[in-house]
Amino acid sequence: MSKTVKALLTACALAAAAGAAIAQEQVVNLYSARHYSTDEALYTGFTKATGIKINRVDADDAGILARLKAEGAASPADVILLVDAARLYRGEMDGLFQPIRSKVLEDAIPTNLRSLPAADGGISWFGLSTRARLIVFNKVKVQKSDVDTYEELADPKNKGKLCIRSGSHPYNLSLFGAVTEHLGEQKAEAWLKGMVANLARAPKGGDTDQIKAVAAGECDIAVTNSYYLARLMRSTKPEDVAVVNKVGVVFPNQQSWGTHMNIAGGAVARHAKNQANAVKFLEYLASPEAQNYFANGNNEWPAVKGLNIDNPALKAMTQGQPFKSETIPISAVGANITKVQQMLDRVGFQ
Secondary structure, eight states: OOHHHHHHHHHHHHHHHHHHHHHHOOEEEEEEOOOOGGGHHHHHHHHHHHOOEEEEEEOOHHHHHHHHHHHGGGOOOOEEEESOHHHHHHHHHTTOBOOBOOHHHHHHSOGGGBOOOOTTSOBSOEEEEEEEEEEEEETTTOOGGGSSSSGGGGSGGGTTOEEOOOTTSHHHHHHHHHHHHHHOHHHHHHHHHHHHHTBSSOOOSOHHHHHHHHHHTSOSEEEEEHHHHHHHHHOOOHHHHHHHHHEEEEOOOTTTTOBOEEEEEEEEBTTOSSHHHHHHHHHHHTSHHHHHHHHHHHOOEESSTTOOOOOHHHHHHHTTOOOOBOOSOHHHHHHTHHHHHHHHHHHTOO
């Protein structure tokens, strides 16, 4: 055999080996709207447990949904992580997700925290962590009993006291969608109109800004997601400690339907090329290890029930006691969003 032929055979063998190595490399391509540095531990933990490498693209929820639409069948995405029920519902309605069957996920995630089943029983998305929509108040000027329900945000007794971010922000859209599910459209619209009448200032800023506005005396009551308050509670900065000391917190509607809980969740992309790995990743996110990362890293409550969490802020917020959360299907919240947006326009809620 000539040296040239030997060289060619050697080259072919090396190319084949390289090709086999590439084919054997396990990956999952993730589009994520979770911009929390503590999530890095989740990704590291998954790769360590499974050997599957994560290729991640970060963007906001709207950007991810737009990108999936534009990419179509050519999209490399396998898993989608979004941080709001309404956005997950929108992705489902736009046909961007692939319904899956997973006994691990179906056993772990409560029925009300996931999509309605498709015709074949598949689930389009699962909630993986939860966050409560809370009311904070000035402890000197406001009695807790005057703000212990969402309905009281619109009560005339609270005129000129309310701070809130934009009504059209997804966190508020989901709250308003939940209230619409509880009260019906007519009463919900009257409630929104009452909140507009009670504003201390035009809606602006994020949830942390609302908490700080209460502490600064710009308003007396505000609405926030629980993890924003927890961040301030865990901070050692003197200015954050001062804010926390001035505000009280309410888990609304404990005597009725319970506090509204929004979700961060995940789905398998419609055109996932690594579908099995995508399901493995979502199943990992429902594991006790990952659920504790959500709780201790980003101050979210686990979606999986029965886990003991050791987050000092969440424990302090609830005084170590369980609280009543609403049990309506989170998918119904998403289904109400179009109606809510129309109501916001009619009542002039910016």
